[in-house]
Amino acid sequence: xxxxxxxxxxxxxxxxxxxxxxxxxxxxxxxxxxxxxxxxxxxxxxxxxxxxxxxxxxxxxxxxxxxxxxxxxxxxxxxxxxxxxxxxxxxxxxxxxxxxxxxxxxxxxxxxxxxxxxxxxxxxxxxxxxxxxxxxxxxxxxxxxxxxxxxxxxxxxxxxxxxxxxxxxxxxxxxxxxxxxxxxxxxxxxxxxxxxxxxxxxxxxxxxxxxxxxxxxxxxxxxxxxxxxxxxxxxxx
Numbered sequence: 724x725x726x727x728x729x730x731x732x733x734x735x736x737x738x739x740x741x742x743x744x745x746x747x748x749x750x751x752x753x754x755x756x757x758x759x760x761x762x763x764x765x766x767x768x769x770x771x772x773x774x775x776x777x778x779x780x781x782x783x784x785x786x787x788x789x790x791x792x793x794x795x796x797x798x799x800x801x802x803x804x805x806x807x808x809x810x811x812x813x814x815x816x817x818x819x820x821x822x823x824x825x826x827x828x829x830x831x832x833x834x835x836x837x838x839x840x841x842x843x844x845x846x847x848x849x850x851x852x853x854x855x856x857x858x859x860x861x862x863x864x865x866x867x868x869x870x871x872x873x874x875x876x877x878x879x880x881x882x883x884x885x886x887x888x889x890x891x892x893x894x895x896x897x898x899x900x901x902x903x904x905x906x907x908x909x910x911x912x913x914x915x916x917x918x919x920x921x922x923x924x925x926x927x928x929x930x931x932x933x934x935x936x937x938x939x940x941x942x943x944x945x946x947x948x949x950x951x952x953x954x955x956x957x958x959x960x
Contacts, residue, residue, distance in 0.1 A: 728956045729779055733908070734949040735844065735853050736772040737868050738886055739921055739941040743767040747932045748797055751812060753893045753901035755960045756799040759809060761885045767797050767814075767936060768886060769923065771855030771866050772949060773842060779826075791840040793817045793857055793866070795929055798886075799893055801903065801960070810891030810903075814929055817857050833894055848872065851914065853946060859924050868919045874912035874948050882943050883913045896959070904957040911947040919944050 745758050745765040752758060758765055771793040778788075794816040801808045816835045818824055824835035839858040845851065854867040877884045888910065894902040921941070926934025 726956050727780075727953050728904070729777065729954040730952070731777040732773075732775040732949065732951050734773045734775055735851075736770060736911075736947040736949050737853060737855065737866050737944070738947060739769045739866060739919070739944045740882065740886055741767045741769075741936050741939065742942045743797070743936055751797070751814065751895065752799060753812060753895040753960075754899055755901050756801045756810065756812075756893050759798045759800040761882065764942075765797070766886065766942075767795065767933070769866065769921070769937065769941075770794050770796060771842075787820060787823060790819055790823065791842050791855055791857075793840070793855055795933065798889060801891065801893065808891045808903075809889045810893045811889045812893050812895070814933065817928075846872075850917070851946075859927060862924070864923045866919070866921045866923070868916045868944065868946055870914035870916050870946050874914045876912055877910055883945055883947075887911050887913070887947055892954075901960040902957045903960055905955040907953040907955070908950045911950060913948070914946040916944050916946060 742764050743766065748758060748765065773791055775789050795814040796811045799810050799812055801810060813834055816833060817838050817840065818835055819837065819840035821837045824837045828835050841856050843854040849872050851870045851872060854865055856863045856865040877887065890906055892904045892906060896902055923937050925937030
């Protein structure tokens with residue numbers, strides 16, 4: 724087992740999920756992996772959440788413990804002997820602090836950028852209202868949901884189960900090499916969304932194909948509770 728590189732809590736994960744033409748993703752698929760489909764459909768997710776109580780190699784770094792992240796991701800799998808490892812590939816990740824982006828990009832070959840960010844959490848007796856915002860070209864993009872106040876267990880075989888149950892990260896280093904790391908956390912519960920708004924300069928952030936998809940209504944949107952997580956050190960495939 725690889726040593727722990729990072730520990731944290733991921734909380735209130737808004738997950739907006741879009742069905743995408745697999746051909747758009749082909750050039751982004753890391754070597755040794757393949758796209759993972761659900762019922763013949765390929766998914767892209769825009770995800771916003773909070774990092775809390777973050778430690779790197781077991782140490783709190785002052786001013787870097789709590790911060791927002793918004794990422795655009797898709798889903799792959801990798802066969803290790805008799806095991807299928809279900810994983811995530813990131814198109815781009817947004818965080819508010821340059822040092823976080825620098826470490827992730829140089830140590831994990833990820834695709835982080837730094838933008839001003841903020842979040843708003845409201846808890847009412849019968850609902851939650853959760854918003855994540857990021858500032859680009861002088862405007863605040865955002866994703867906002869109104870959810871039930873109580874979360875429910877994942878339904879076996881559901882879209883929510885498919886989206887949340889990926890415990891590996893894969894990154895394309897080059898056409899031959901792929902980075903793999905494990906993310907450990909218990910299964911999450913999910914909140915149903917009764918209303919939502921998404922305003923995202925997708926083409927500016929991710930390019931034309933993704934920008935067009937993010938203009939559409941998502942195939943589904945929900946919020947996961949999150950939990951404590953551990954990210955193990957990476958290896959190269």
